[in-house]
Amino acid sequence: MSLSFGSFVCLLVYLPFTQAALTVTIPEGTIQAKPGSDVSLPCNFEESSGHIYPKRLAVLWRVGTRIIAKYEDKLEIFHKGAKMSPEDLLRGNASLLLPNVQDADSNTYVCVVIHSPDREQQSVELKVEAPPLVKLGSTKVQLTKPSTLVCMATGFYPGNISMTWFRNDRIVQGPEQLPAQPSIGQLFRAESILELIPEFSDANANFSCHIHHQANEGPEVLNFQLQLQARPIVQLITRPQGEKFVAAECKVSKFYPSQIHIQWLQNGVPQEYVKSEVHRMHNGMFSINSVLFPQTSDVQLTYVCRVEHEALETPLELSVLRKPEVTPITPSTSVSPWLLGLVIGLGFGSALGAGIMYCKYKVKKNSVTGTSNEKKALQKTDEEKVLVSSNPKTGETSSVLITTEEFNDVQEQRL
16 A cells, blocks of 8 residues: 555654664765766665565655655656656665756755665765866976966866965965866866076975865875976087188087087088087086088088077077188198187087097198108098097997097197
């Protein structure tokens, strides 16, 4: 015999709780749902005998004293769009579907199951909210230059959110309430910007962005370290000055970190060159010099110094035009003043390379005008040293890095 609605309510109120075989289960924790989404409130029950008798079964979903849906021989819904399956009820599934949830749907829902004479109930909390998806912008910053860091939050609801910036666990900015901007659907997005002028002391500092939102139990934390960079400055100098130079020097300075790649190109083809070791400057940044000794040519050629570094989005390129020689250079056993200046300016590596390559240039000229037997022997010694230093190994770039002893030896013999 079926129960009337009034009898059903009275049964819920006055039916005593028992330690019978009926068990109702609902997952622990709060159910979070984005505004406008469809949400299933789970409720499952089980009778120890394994059999559910429809005539003994009644199910009720309520919020406080307000009934959302009830089943007693037939299903009745009192919330627009809500759904519960009578077929699933007979299999022990009393889950309730709420469509298009909004703020007003945030509440505690109670699932009451009666399988006479037993009665059990469980509750579940629904919160219409969405936790933020957080992301950090680029952590690459320019040394000693005004830079910015961006901490972004997207897809959250409601729109109240705050952020705090830390450096080594000390607050450097915030907490600040951020103006939320509309995003997809009814969700929001926001971002916080930290302005700073990075120094070398920031290299190993631990930074973090803390995002506070009600959908999270605690702050969402993004930890990171800065990627310090400094863009190289490139200068190109010819020796002697003008379009009939014998050497071209590419001076690269004020870059960080120290890893850098330099090439000399002619019509896209890599050229042989000498280079100094990377030198640390007084300001903590780095410098390096590279020198090209172009081949003698009867046509004008354009040479390019290309510099690649992680602080550059695209390689830096400086070019110089070299015109063919019109009058031959008179051989001399003395070292030109401009070459001595180049030797001093380049530092250990490139200066020594410049000296040997210059000797190679002299040797070539002497072979045209003629030399004594003693000079030919000396010339052969110089050429062997240049060949050993200038021929790169397989897989290496066509650059030369030479020692002080080699350069001094050749210089003493030539002088």
